[in-house]
Amino acid sequence: MRVHETVMRWVTAELQSGRLAIGDHLPGERALAETLQISRGSLREALAVLEAIGTIRTSTGSGPRSGTILTAAPGQALSLSINLQLATRHVEHGHVLDVRLLLETWAAEHADLEAGDWQAAELLLDRMDDAELPLADFLVLDAEFHTALARTASNPLISTLMDALRTSISDHTLARARAIPDWATTAARLRAEHRGIYERLRADDREGAAELLRAHIRGYYLETSQGSAPAPDERA
Known part of the structure; x- marks a missing residue:
């Protein structure tokens, strides 16, 4: 040993x-x-x-x-491991998509209104509304927003996994975002989708929020694929 x-x-x-x-x-x-x-x-x-x-x-x-x-911050070790896996191509972008769909839709379906830090989530949305926000900064806030929503499930393991994925999410979405010809239009759509997900959760419509999350995550993946492996629903 x-x-x-x-x-x-x-x-x-x-x-x-x-x-x-x-x-x-x-x-x-x-x-x-x-x-x-x-x-x-x-x-x-x-x-x-x-x-x-x-x-x-x-x-x-x-x-x-x-x-x-x-300190017991397991997310730090998990994040390091995930980033290394992505760097060495052992984990591909499609694998990150699969994990995000599983974790985030489950978290939405099990969200607890009392457990959410809704003020923090709304502040992230407000910061993303800045039209002058650089692409990389937008995506960091985007990942933080998704992580904040996952915490509403009051499952510490889900929260740990999402915290670990946060850096990987922003990094992998940034790599794909560079291929988008009109980022301003995409950013406007993402803002609207974020608001819709947030509002469904605040209304305690957990199934509705999960469906919007699923479409949101898949939509970004498909928009930025450009020759990459297709999303799970598109695979043969």
Whole structure:
């Protein structure tokens, strides 16, 4: 077993037992190395891996924010993995489409009006209404809006997966948007579709919102395909 896996297994066991909670400090380097029976050099390497994937945060100095603190941000690790998969072509744009359809329509169908941060979602819509907004900035806000809607399902795993996908969504939509001849027209359509989805959810029309989301996500994919693999409903 790799050293970082040993440390992660220990952290997981401590969390499950209640001896540690998110926001707690890990024991000092010497004590933890002795507990796990590994060298301090190996422990440092393992902690660097865990920090990279968002499990911990380390800070030097003194005070309550210094030391090694449990953060448990799994979306960071998932996002890194997804982006690497996209970069190496193991995951294609059509695969991102499939996952988005599954996650986002399910989230809409299980939305809870009380759980939604509707003010934040509406603020994102208002920011996207700026006609001078650069394409890349628009798509970042677009991904944040979709993530905000997914959180209304009150399913922490769905939220984690959508948070992880957020960067990949904006990156992959940007790559495809560059092929659109009239972005202003497309952006206007996307704004209108976003408003429609938002209004259906606010009216507690979850099935209607899911249908609009499905058409919205597929529509953008098809508009930007230009010779790419067809969407799921179009495949032979």
